[in-house]
Each structure stands twice: as C-alpha cells, then as structure tokens.
Amino acid sequence: xxxxxxxxxxxxxxxxxxxxxxxxxxxxxxxxxxxxxxxxxxxxxxxxxxxxxxxxxxxxxxxxxxxxxxxxxxxxxxxxxxxxxxxxxxxxxxxxxxxxxxxxxxxxxxxxxxxxxxxxxxxxxxxxxxxxxxxxxxxxxxxxxxxxxxxxxxxxxxxxxxxxxxxxxxxxxxxxxxxxxxxxxxxxxxxxxxxxxxxxxxxxxxxxxxxxxxxxxxxxxxxxxxxxxxxxxxxxxxxxxxxxxxxxxxxxxxxxxxxxxxxxxxxxxxxxxxxxxxxxxxxxxxxxxxxxxxxxxxxxxxxxxxxxxxxxxxxxxxxxxxxxxxxxxxxxxxxxxxxxxxxxxxxxxxxxxxxxxxxxxxxxxxxxxxxxxxxxxxxxxxxxxxxxxxxxxxxxxxxxxxxxxxxxxxxxxxxxxxxxxxxxxxxxxxxxxxxxxxxxxxxxxxxxxxxxxxxxxxxxxxxxxxxxxxxxxxxxxxxxxxxxxxxxxxxxxxxxxxxxxxxxxxx
Amino acid sequence: xxxxxxxxxxxxxxxxxxxxxxxxxxxxxxxxxxxxxxxxxxxxxxxxxxxxxxxxxxxxxxxxxxxxxxxxxxxxxxxxxxxxxxxxxxxxxxxxxxxxxxxxxxxxxxxxxxxxxxxxxxxxxxxxxxxxxxxxxxxxxxxxxxxxxxxxxxxxxxxxxxxxxxxxxxxxxxxxxxxxxxxxxxxxxxxxxxxxxxxxxxxxxxxxxxxxxxxxxxxxxxxxxxxxxxxxxxxxxxxxxxxxxxxxxxxxxxxxxxxxxxxxxxxxxxxxxxxxxxxxxxxxxxxxxxxxxxxxxxxxxxxxxxxxxxxxxxxxxx
Ligand SMILES: Nc1ncnc2c1ncn2[C@@H]1O[C@H](COP(=O)(O)OP(=O)(O)OP(=O)(O)O)[C@@H](O)[C@H]1O
Ligand SMILES: [Mg+2]
Numbered sequence: 001x002x003x004x005x006x007x008x009x010x011x012x013x014x015x016x017x018x019x020x021x022x023x024x025x026x027x028x029x030x031x032x033x034x035x036x037x038x039x040x041x042x043x044x045x046x047x048x049x050x051x052x053x054x055x056x057x058x059x060x061x062x063x064x065x066x067x068x069x070x071x072x073x074x075x076x077x078x079x080x081x082x083x084x085x086x087x088x089x090x091x092x093x094x095x096x097x098x099x100x101x102x103x104x105x106x107x108x109x110x111x112x113x114x115x116x117x118x119x120x121x122x123x124x125x126x127x128x129x130x131x132x133x134x135x136x137x138x139x140x141x142x143x144x145x146x147x148x149x150x151x152x153x154x155x156x157x158x159x160x161x162x163x164x165x166x167x168x169x170x171x172x173x174x175x176x177x178x179x180x181x182x183x184x185x186x187x188x189x190x191x192x193x194x195x196x197x198x199x200x201x202x203x204x205x206x207x208x209x210x211x212x213x214x215x216x217x218x219x220x221x222x223x224x225x226x227x228x229x230x231x232x233x234x235x236x237x238x239x240x241x242x243x244x245x246x247x248x249x250x251x252x253x254x255x256x257x258x259x260x261x262x263x264x265x266x267x268x269x270x271x272x273x274x275x276x277x278x279x280x281x282x283x284x285x286x287x288x289x290x291x292x293x294x295x296x297x298x299x300x301x302x303x304x305x306x307x308x309x310x311x312x313x314x315x316x317x318x319x320x321x322x323x324x325x326x327x328x329x330x331x332x333x334x335x336x337x338x339x340x341x342x343x344x345x346x347x348x349x350x351x352x353x354x355x356x357x358x359x360x361x362x363x364x365x366x367x368x369x370x371x372x373x374x375x376x377x378x379x380x381x382x383x384x385x386x387x388x389x390x391x392x393x394x395x396x397x398x399x400x401x402x403x404x405x406x407x408x409x410x411x412x413x414x415x416x417x418x419x420x421x422x423x424x425x426x427x428x429x430x431x432x433x434x435x436x437x438x439x440x441x442x443x444x445x446x447x448x449x450x451x452x453x454x455x456x457x458x459x460x461x462x463x464x465x466x467x468x469x470x471x472x473x474x475x476x477x478x479x480x481x482x483x484x485x486x487x488x489x490x491x492x493x494x495x496x497x498x499x500x501x502x503x504x505x506x507x
Numbered sequence: 508x509x510x511x512x513x514x515x516x517x518x519x520x521x522x523x524x525x526x527x528x529x530x531x532x533x534x535x536x537x538x539x540x541x542x543x544x545x546x547x548x549x550x551x552x553x554x555x556x557x558x559x560x561x562x563x564x565x566x567x568x569x570x571x572x573x574x575x576x577x578x579x580x581x582x583x584x585x586x587x588x589x590x591x592x593x594x595x596x597x598x599x600x601x602x603x604x605x606x607x608x609x610x611x612x613x614x615x616x617x618x619x620x621x622x623x624x625x626x627x628x629x630x631x632x633x634x635x636x637x638x639x640x641x642x643x644x645x646x647x648x649x650x651x652x653x654x655x656x657x658x659x660x661x662x663x664x665x666x667x668x669x670x671x672x673x674x675x676x677x678x679x680x681x682x683x684x685x686x687x688x689x690x691x692x693x694x695x696x697x698x699x700x701x702x703x704x705x706x707x708x709x710x711x712x713x714x715x716x717x718x719x720x721x722x723x724x725x726x727x728x729x730x731x732x733x734x735x736x737x738x739x740x741x742x743x744x745x746x747x748x749x750x751x752x753x754x755x756x757x758x759x760x761x762x763x764x765x766x767x768x769x770x771x772x773x774x775x776x777x778x779x780x781x782x783x784x785x786x787x788x789x790x791x792x793x794x795x796x797x798x799x800x801x802x803x804x805x806x807x808x809x810x811x812x813x814x815x816x817x818x819x820x821x822x823x824x825x
Contacts, residue, residue, distance in 0.1 A: 307713075309712075309713070329712060329713055329714070329715050330715035330716070330717060332715075333714070333715040334715070339713065341713060346707075346709055347707075347709040347710055347713055348710055348713075349707065349710060350702070350703050350706035350707040350710050350711070350774070351706065351707065351774075352702075352706050352770075352774045352775065353702060353703065353706055353774070357699065357702075357703075361699075361703055361710070361711070361714040361716070362714040362715055364696045364699060364700070365696065365715075367696075368695075368696050371695060372694045372695055373694060373695065373696060373699065415714070
C-alpha cells in the first residue's frame with residue numbers, strides 16, 4: 001500500500017548546529033506510529049518541519065503520494081495534517097470555545113461568528129472526551145490537563161487525515177490517558193493516521209502499530225511494536241546493548257528505605273480560594289513525601305499554598321527555620337524552599353533568556369558581589385549543572401526556547417538544585433524527559449535526599465510515587481484524606497486508596 | 508529571501524539604515540558635511556536618546572510609557588520657576604543646583620505614580636501612563652499660568668548649549684547615561700530582573716523576583732530621564748513653553764526603541780540600539796527638514812520607519 005506520508009533525507013541545522021541529519025519517517029494510512037528517542041534527538045524538529053513551523057535545509061516530503069511543500073501550520077492544517085505541539089499553543093485568556101474553533105468559526109448568514117452553534121459544537125466535541133465544562137470560560141482558568149485535552153479536541157475536530165501528538169499524555173492522569181487512547185483508536189478506525197511521540201514506552205504497546213526510533217538527529221530503526229520489547233526500544237534509543245541496560249536496572253527513587261530526620265515542613269489544615277479545603281502534610285529531613293490523587297484533587301494547589309503563591313484563608317505553614325511561614329515566593333526561597341512548577345512554559349522558562357540566565361534566576365541574590373552579578377561564579381555554577389544533569393545544548397548562552405523539551409526541564413530542575421534548598425517541592429519533575437534522563441534525574445533527587453533535603457513530590461506517574469515516596473498523602477477534592485506508608489505501598493494500594501476515598505465522598 | 512538574510516537584516520538593520528541615511532544626505536543635503544550640522548543634530552538627538560533609553564527599560568518589562576512628553580513639560584516648567592525665584596537670585600549656585608535636582612525628583616515621583624498604577628493596581632501600562640499624558644501637561648501649564656517663560660541664565664543654559672572638548676554637553680550626557688544604564692541592564696541583578704519580568708512574569712515571580720518593585724523602578728527611571736530631557740529642551744531654547752516641551756516625544760522614543768531592536772512584548776533591552784534608533788529618527792527628521800519637506804510629511808515618514816522596523820522584527824523566522 002502507498003504510504004500516507006514519506007519523509008526522506010531530511011536535514012536541518014540551527015545556526016550551523018545540526019538538529020537533523022538524514023531523518024526518515026514513513027506512515028501508512030490508518031496507522032498509529034510512534035516516534036521515540038532521547039531528549040534532543042530531533043523528534044519535535046522533524047514534526048515542525050512537516051507542519052511548516054521550520055523550513056528544512058534539504059530532503060523530500062511526500063503526502064498521499066504527492067510532494068508536499070507547506071509554508072505554515074495553517075497550510076499543513078488545510079492539507080489535512082493536524083498537530084498538538086509539545087508546548088501548548090492555545091490562548092489562555094480566550095474562551096474554551098474560541099480556542100477550539102479558532103480560525104474555523106461557524107458563520108451566520110451575515111458573516112458574523114455564530115456563537116450559539118460554536119458553543120454547542122465545542123460542547124459536543126469536548127463531551128466526546130468526557131469533559132463537561134463551561135465552554136464560555138477562559139481556557140486558562142482550567143487545569144493543564146483540560147487545556148491539553150482541549151488542544152487534542154481541537155486538532156481532532158478538524159478534518160484531519162494525519163493527527164500528530166507530541167507528548168500528549170505528559171500532563172494527563174491515568175483516566176484521561178484512557179480517554180485519549182479511546183480517541184486514538186477511534187481515529188484509527190476511521191482510517192486517520194496518528195503520529196504519537198511519547199517518553200512513556202508502556203503506552204506504545206497499548207496503541208501503536210510501529211515505531212520510528214531517532215538518535216542524534218537520525219532515524220536509526222523502524223520496528224513493528226508487536227515484534228519488539230520495551231528493553232529493545234530503549235536499546236535502540238540509546239544505541240546500547242539490551243543486556244547492559246537490563247543489568248543497570250531501570251528505576252527508582254528508593255522510597256521507604258531511608259532514615260528520616262527532624263521535621264522540615266509542617267502544613268496543617270490548609271485552606272485557600274483555589275481548591276484547598278483542608279490539607280495537612282509533614283515533610284522530614286531526608287524524606288520524600290508524595291502527594292497522590294486524581295487530577296483536580298488539589299496537589300498543585302497545595303504546593304502553591306506552601307510556597308506562598310496563593311494566600312491562605314486558613315491553616316498554617318511552618319518550616320524548621322520559619323515557624324511563621326512565608327508571605328511570598330521570595331521569602332520562601334530565602335527560607336530554603338524550591339518549587340519546580342508543572343507548567344514549564346507558563347511559569348518556568350523565560351524563553352528569550354539564555355540557559356545561563358534561566359538557570360540562575362532564583363539564585364541571583366547570592367551571586368551579587370559589590371552590586372554586580374559575579375559572572376565568573378555564575379558560569380561555573382551553570383557549567384557544573386549542565387554537566388551533572390547531562391543537559392544537551394550548543395552553548396550556555398543559547399536562548400532556552402531552543403532547547404528540546406526535556407532539556408528545558410533539566411535546566412529548570414537545576415535552577416532549584418543550585419539553591420541548595422532544604423525543601424524541594426517537585427511538581428512533575430520528570431515530565432517530558434526520556435527514560436535515560438528520568439533515571440538520572442531520579443538519582444540526582446535521591447542524592448540530594450540522602451544529603452538531608454526533604455522533597456514533596458507530585459507525580460501523575462503512579463510508579464514514580466509508589467517507588468519513590470516514603471509516604472504518600474492522598475488528596476481528594478482539596479482535602480487530605482489518608483496517608484500510605486512505604487515500604488508496602490503498591491500501585492494497586494494507591495489506586496485503591498484514591499478510589500476508596502472517592503467512594504467515601506460520593507456515598 | 509531566505510532565513511539567513513532575514514536574521515542578518517534584523518540584527519544590522521539599524522546600522523544599514525543609518526549608513527543609507529548618511530549617504531543620502533551627503534548626496535542631496537546642502538552643507539551636510541559640516542561641523543555645524545553635526546552639532547545641531549547632536550544637540551537635538553540628545554533628548555530623544557535620553558528618553559528612549561528609559562522607554563527601552565519600560566518596554567523591556569512589556570510595558571509602555573506614554574507620559575514621557577508630559578513629564579518633560581512638568582520638569583521644564585518647574586526649573587525656571589526655581590532659578591528665577593528671589594531665593595535663587597540670592598544664592599545662585601544653590602539655586603542652580605535646586606533648579607536641576609528638584610524637577611528631576613518631581614519627575615521621578617511622577618514615574619512612581621505611573622509605576623504604582625501599573626504594579627499595584629494592575630492598570631494596563633498604556634492606560635496608566637495615558638492618565639499622566641493627559642494631566643501632566645495641564646499641570647505644567649497651570650504651574651506657569653500658561654505663559655511662555657523666557658530667561659537668560661548662562662549657568663542653566665549650559666545644559667543645552669555648553670561644550671566639552673568641542674562637542675555639545677548633552678551629547679556627552681547621553682553617552683554617560685547610556686553607559687550607566689547599559690551597565691545596569693547587563694551587569695546588575697535589577698537589570699536581569701527587568702528582562703525576566705518582561706520575558707515571563709509568572710516565572711519571574713516564582714523565582715523570587717519582586718515584580719512590583721521592578722516595575723515601579725523602570726517607570727521611575729523613565730520619568731527621571733524624561734525630566735532631564737525636559738531641562739535640556741528648556742536650556743536649549745532659553746525659554747519654557749509648557750504647551751510644547753516634549754510634544755510627541757512619546758512617539759519618537761517608542762520609535763527609537765523599536766528601531767533599536769526592542770521587542771514590544773518585552774524581554775529585551777538593547778540600550779545602544781535605542782541610541783542608534785534615536786539617531787536614525789533624528790536623521791530622518793533632519794533630512795526632510797533640510798530639504799524643505801513639511802513637518803506633517805515627516806510624521807508619516809516616522810510612521811513608515813516604525814512599520815518597517817516591526818516588519819523586520821517579525822521576519823525573524825527559522
Ligand atoms: N529553534 C531552535 N534553534 C536552535 N536549536 C534548536 C531549535 N529547535 C531545536 N533545536 C535543537 O535541535 C535538537 C533537537 O530538538 P528537538 O526539540 O527536536 O528534540 P526532541 O527529540 O523533540 O526532544 P524532547 O524529547 O526533549 O522533546 C536539540 O539539540 C535542540 O537544542
Ligand atoms: Mg520534543
């Protein structure tokens with residue numbers, strides 16, 4: 001059968017640094033095709049060339065048997081290629097409806113936008129994803145997951161023949177991932193092809209037919225999913241021997257085996273205008289405490305309250321050095337607390353600033369010598385962390401927006417590690433990083449914990465929580481309902497605890 | 508045109524435009540290559556450049572300051588009131604000192620007012636500074652009863668007519684201000700924080716940046732520099748006309764900043780770019796004036812330059 005898409009010999013350099021060297025991609029009609037590779041392998045770049053965001057230096061692209069020359073995402077869209085980018089590209093201040101139908105609004109006879117049918121249509125599309133929300137509200141007032149699903153809904157609602165998803169599940173919980181898989185299977189049944197980029201290799205085995213593996217800007221292998229294993233894929237990605245990798249082991253933070261020290265953080269009965277009603281959590285020195293719960297249970301909100309981003313309406317936060325708590329993030333930082341946010345683009349990176357400037361943003365007050373920033377020390381620190389975390393970049397003076405998603409994430413983690421904090425709040429610390437890097441990040445966190453740092457860990461990945469945390473505090477609707485203790489926590493137990501508390505609430 | 512050329516052009520567009528303007532003038536403008544022409548241009552570009560430097564900082568935080576011209580008028584109205592007062596006649600040096608320092612301080616206070624509206628009340632910068640844009644000039648006219656104040660005061664006039672090493676005093680002043688502000692923007696924590704606030708305000712707040720104080724600071728600096736520019740205008744003219752000092756200066760300053768490479772979305776503060784932008788704006792004005800083109804046409808030309816500068820910025824695509 002003739003392939004729907006054939007990309008051949010694609011080359012692309014950014015300011016002389018090669019990002020893609022002879023990359024290939026071939027997609028059959030009605031196929032769900034994974035593209036995998038380490039952070040910075042060139043996955044997003046390849047996609048952006050296909051969709052007209054970047055221009056290729058050389059190579060051939062054929063769509064449906066004909067050469068394809070798109071100059072802009074809009075043109076790609078009109079050719080039947082719909083994309084959900086890794087970084088959300090929606091407009092948070094506009095309503096959900098506007099975001100879903102943007103550029104393709106239904107018109108009345110007078111040529112004006114027909115809002116009634118626009119809202120109705122949006123409601124209908126979202127209902128297909130199991131989302132029932134007020135579509136007239138600003139998109140930004142909803143969680144990252146809902147925004148992510150909205151982006152997906154938008155892409156799917158346009159008459160696409162090829163839907164591209166660049167790390168679509170990185171901010172979704174299990175239930176929503178299931179919803180998404182349902183959508184992907186539905187697309188496949190309709191004969192629509194899907195390109196699926198993800199660092200969660202387990203997912204591939206559930207929905208993908210084939211996988212293209214990229215390494216250092218090249219396509220190194222194409223595999224039938226049915227004929228391969230997770231270990232085999234990892235070996236392809238890293239270019240290493242499967243046995244060697246198996247021997248090294250593939251996880252974990254090692255929860256429940258640590259000696260913990262004095263109390264670092266004590267938050268009691270937290271109550272805010274954003275979600276929280278009654279959350280209590282304690283973190284000791286050298287301990288990882290997980291926050292478990294479904295999306296919208298208030299995990300991120302609890303972190304924000306502790307870091308003094310949201311005002312408390314009730315309850316207290318106290319740390320060993322600051323029994324009174326904090327009145328703003330700057331104080332929290334001075335008090336030895338770091339907070340890695342889940343929303344890399346909106347709250348994390350300053351896109352036009354260099355990697356160096358991004359990495360030292362929270363550290364600045366300590367870098368000042370006689371009124372000026374000590375550039376020598378700054379560069380030393382930055383280089384140290386770039387090496388330690390294996391951040392892939394052309395130069396530390398490169399704007400951070402040019403880094404691949406996973407490498408941006410590492411820079412943000414380094415931003416907080418550089419502070420040498422007592423307490424680290426990590427909201428989805430390994431979001432968007434490849435399997436190898438995830439292991440590295442986890443072991444770095446582990447190292448800091450062994451040195452006595454306390455960690456409050458939020459993760460949508462149950463595995464990370466279950467294996468990493470010494471204790472898990474389960475939240476539900478803004479209330480901390482129960483606590484699990486490691487060793488002894490299993491994924492089943494955690495899911496059980498979350499479900500149970502849910503039943504209790506609905507009963 | 509391919510991507511590479513665009514990048515090149517957007518980075519060096521200012522210099523290319525500057526060179527082109529020089530060339531055109533050498534060819535068509537009578538007596539262009541004379542020292543006198545240089546002096547005239549330096550003394551006129553100085554006010555635009557000084558205000559543009561402050562404007563660049565404000566725009567770097569994703570703000571804008573429309574009140575610069577009005578602040579110039581206030582400072583320019585206050586200065587003669589001070590040095591012409593009986594007290595200043597009795598104590599000439601103290602009087603001169605106060606006639607410079609007080610207007611600048613008053614300007615800074617005006618800037619703090621703008622900044623407070625933006626930072627603490629969350630008023631959009633364009634609206635917040637529009638308030639003073641409208642009322643400031645009114646205040647200046649009330650202060651002077653709407654009269655043109657003329658004077659002869661050699662000490663004060665030095666600001667506008669003095670020379671050091673043969674070059675106008677205000678040219679040197681621009682250089683000093685540019686170097687100091689550049690140093691601040693690139694070497695100090697405050698400067699780094701300005702760019703962070705403009706680049707991503709949420710991220711800045713989360714990393715402990717005192718976002719409000721930073722905003723307060725840039726509006727205060729912008730107003731303070733506008734005040735200095737107002738004094739220079741008055742000194743050049745040996746007269747203070749509250750209705751005209753700094754008229755349309757906000758446009759010149761914004762144009763200079765944009766031509767110099769400042770992004771209106773914030774996050775960039777090319778100080779020397781702004782100076783170059785000011786020079787270009789001044790040269791365009793001069794070219795048209797020296798060749799007998801009407802003022803109104805000059806306005807259109809300025810608008811065209813802004814459009815071109817923004818277009819070149821947009822053209823930056825991989
Ligand atoms: N606009 C750009 N300018 C300069 N370099 C870039 C740009 N975009 C990407 N790169 C570089 O190209 C390489 C590939 O990046 P890309 O984003 O495609 O990686 P990726 O495979 O999607 O990684 P991740 O899994 O982290 O998302 C990286 O080294 C990155 O730094
Ligand atoms: Mg990517």
